[in-house]
Amino acid sequence: MTDTTTPLHGLLSGEPSVVTAGVGLFADALRAQAAQVTEVDWRPPMDGTEADLARVMADPRREEANRTAVSRLLAAGAELVDVRPASEALGMEKGVFFHAGPPITWDRASGPLKGALIGGMLFEGLADSPEEAEKHLASGDVTLDPCHHHHAVGPMAGVVSPSMWMFELRDPVHGGRAWCSLNEGLGKVLRYGAYGPEVIERLQWMANVLGPLLQKAVRAHGPVDIKAIIAQMLQMGDEGHNRNRAGTLMFLRDILPSLITADAPSSDIAEAVRFMGANDHFFLNLDMPACKLATDAARDVPGSTMVVTMARNGTDFGIQVSGTGDEWFTGPANTPEGLFLGSYGPEDANPDIGDSAITETAGIGGFAMAAAPAIVRFVGGDVPLALRATRSMYEITLDEHPSFQVPILEFRGTPSGIDVTKVVRTGILPQINTGMAGAVAGTGQVGAGLVTPPEQCFPAALAALAKAVPDTV
């Protein structure tokens, strides 16, 4: 209840409700008077950030800028409007590859990214053998560029080549567009760094059969509301990053009539439906660009301290912030902790990789873990851990999502819009759910688990935000 008629919001008209930070003695004294008191679990901010924090917190633009950024993030819509080859959708030419995470060169690339690029060369017919592919890639006669620089996102290695077919999503509210490749399934797949013959064959089938079929179906169906599916999948046990089972089935349900009536052999349609239905992560490549639309809508608000990108290339973890344009703030990627497939173990895992942390950036994935208690088994955790993960993210976010809700938390909206200042002040790092790729090129997936960004990204971003604060008179 805010009181607008008396000064100080009516502070003097009743007993105050008090929050304390600092000396515990004062909170004890308040409790001794039976006053309403909440004690903050205060910690000093990350090392050496005091001056930058003070400057940024004093920035008169900050609050309004963050309100603008986060309201755009929450308001953005996401509709699947088309499926097209990357050459056509993104104007890519042969010899150009997009990849996940911040910019990187071949010599610094990790195993899974190298493997995926080798696979991409083979798939595009630019090399006849992995060795030849590697020679080309090492000699620098191919162009590497982050997906994020082209309104695109790619899970894991995130390699996109011109012949791959892309989902094209549109934000009907702000008019933005975003792209993502089609999901290959799990195990030995390109995005996990595998490039064996079965990987290339699958990619070819996806480009020759699945992509064109989906294009026919989507064009016949009209826009598919992806944001609405995300809202509902969260109430069906998915969090949109490591669990996409309900989302996949709902998408299939929506698109199935148009697939069946598409002008194509029924055997192809059956194979496409089987492929999508058998891949619990098919929807990941739809919710990622949906999240990309939301975060892109929130970019470039001067003074905003909201994170608009978290992405990893397998070597570096990078973030971008609304108030600092296209600048990347990077640190060495951590290695996830979790469960392993078969006989793989922690020593086989590559450091964190992929653009899929765009889901957490937009308020789902690890931030919606409480909606997906089934996946806490990835870390040998329990259901309370899932709830704690989501609840602790409210400490570092600007708002709660009006559409994405968590039933077990009384339908509370997911924590959305990571605030750099809150991360630096609390020391709480964003919680990311992720898959794990084998460190050796060609291995494929070795497991799945949980990871956080390297701490240093945030003080670095804060320093840039502090520099960007205009000197007041």
Place this chain on the structure above:
Amino acid sequence: MTDLVEVRRGAYYDSVSLMQVSRAVGAAPGVSAALVAMATELNTDLLAGMGFTLGEPVGPNDMLVAIRGEDEAAVDAGRSALDAALAGLKAAGAQAGGFGDAPPPRTLGSAAAVTGANLALISVPGRNAFVDAMDAVRSGMSVVLFSDNVGVEEEVALKDAAREADVLVMGPDCGTAVVGGVALGFANAARAGSVGLVAASGTGAQQVMCLLDAAGVGMSHCLGVGGRDLSSTVQGRSTRQALAALAADPATESVIVVSKPPAAEVLEDVQAYAASLGKPVHWATLGAGRPDLTAAVEAALEGEGHGIPQWPSWPAPTQESPVPGALRGLFCGGTLADEAMLVAAEVLGPIRSNIPLSPELALGPDLRSDSHLVIDFGDDGLTQGRAHPMIDPSLRLERIAAEGADPTCGVLLLDLVLGFGSHSDPAGELAEAVEGARKAAADGGRALPVVVSLTGVESDPQGLSACAKTLQAAGASVFLSNAQATRHALSLLADAQA
């Protein structure tokens, strides 16, 4: 009959929640029919069946709101009920507690969001205090900023942000506030009543509230503003807001402004502002040639038609007579130290101090001098890395012992402040030190009169008269009025007798 049909896009709620919302809207006064539902085929049919007309294309991910009322006012009531019900759904989430407690909030802002608190008490290290105070202000909370070592530019920035947000920043270095009967930081359990305090001074405010209490007069609120608020840099920013708030508060009939020596031009401006508020405002602002706090309280009591009591005092158990040597004032309260110096300087002339009335009187880092001196052990310079002497008295206790053994020490003048936040048995420790010092002096062939200014009320956790008697038993003379205590100490100095 008035129909309202609107479509809210991008808001998704499950059907069960929306059935509850529909029921709440339907129950609003004058509403005869209501439907709040997602626009599925089923629900759009239902809407048509109820006789509502839908003027735009909708999809299953849009939320339909349809309200039929007997008139415009009924529809408005329905709409209010809808907003309240939707807000209720949101609030239920914020309070959700399944599977154990939510982790405690880590910032003031998040605590405010969860609890709706309206007041923050901040005592984090000074270098972090600005960030947390700004967070609290921007979250719509007034702030008691106990932390010291906050820069004056930061103080001005905070207070400007506070005025914009219509909240009050009390501080920095604000040790004392009482809001709506709740004491924050160091404050006394003084009786409730109709006098509001605005205090640019912590122990000064405590002295005033205790004198009022002794006169049988109660306090409505005590709003701290920070010791620098009436300086020429800060310009009384918080004082003005506090005065305006007390002027609008029905429980407050008159106001006393308590302050360390203010900047003359700022005081003049603030006094002119106070005169426009329509409630009597009295001034207990210390300074050379201005009344001491006790005199200011007496004037305020007279002005409000109250009698002036005999201020409580407890004489020393043995006859005291004037002694040679210098005045040694060892204080925990900065304003009490200031007041003692102002009172004593009129008789003794210049007094050395770590918080001197003029710069040339500053003590060196060893805080030693053979002449008259007053030390404030609560000064920033002596609290770095240790708690305030009202919590941790060890530094002052050591110095009391040293004065006992110092032949140049004539009379020892001490303060002791009771109340919430203070040491739980301060009188016992101090009495022991007093006894020790008097014994050391006696061993050296000197009499050492000790005078204690005791700020407290009977209802304080430590109890005023119990503490007074403990100190009295140790050989001290004890006064509730700090000014009276100082004058008594002067009367025992042979040098001061004209």
